[in-house]
Amino acid sequence: GPTMDVHPCIMPRRRAMGRSPDRDARNNNGSTALKLAALQGHGEVARLLLEAGADRDARNKSGQTPLHAAALNGHGEVAWLLLEAGADREAWANNGRTPLYYAAQKGHGEIARLLLEAGADRDARDNHGWRPLHAAAYWGRESVVRLLLEAGADRNAKGRDGEIPLAIAQRRGRTAIVMILLCA
Numbered sequence: 001g002p003t004m005d006v007h008p009c010i011m012p013r014r015r016a017m018g019r020s021p022d023r024d025a026r027n028n029n030g031s032t033a034l035k036l037a038a039l040q041g042h043g044e045v046a047r048l049l050l051e052a053g054a055d056r057d058a059r060n061k062s063g064q065t066p067l068h069a070a071a072l073n074g075h076g077e078v079a080w081l082l083l084e085a086g087a088d089r090e091a092w093a094n095n096g097r098t099p100l101y102y103a104a105q106k107g108h109g110e111i112a113r114l115l116l117e118a119g120a121d122r123d124a125r126d127n128h129g130w131r132p133l134h135a136a137a138y139w140g141r142e143s144v145v146r147l148l149l150e151a152g153a154d155r156n157a158k159g160r161d162g163e164i165p166l167a168i169a170q171r172r173g174r175t176a177i178v179m180i181l182l183c184a
Contacts (some may be wrong), residue, residue: 022051030059034054079111101132
């Protein structure tokens, strides 16, 4: 929705009047303003909220943090800002998925690389035992499959269903990914 710009000199007066906005107020889904800025890719808003002390790891009702939202929606600038601010790169949503899993699932290679460079676990399992490589193979994200393999992801890791990424790629008809997994 529409936002109203507030001049910086007005803020001290508002605080003095006891009307400072709650940086971590939540909507009905449990999302904070920072989570919504990450979701929508509003880097400058995210930066301002982080500078104002917003909770960089606040979780919504699904257990997702702002970093999950940035990774899922491909907002690299916001992901970078959050990582620079010390956001938890290993945060698990309620389904066990990490920001790296979401970046792999959606094919956001730039964000996956940022997360890996920040030390994210390339083999973190979700609640079904799937890892980022399983998700990238399932969804046909060739560049992310290569990136994860270069980072040392376990190509033979089994999900709870016993499938390895190669079997998933084969079942889904992902010929290019089958080739990458066999030849890399």
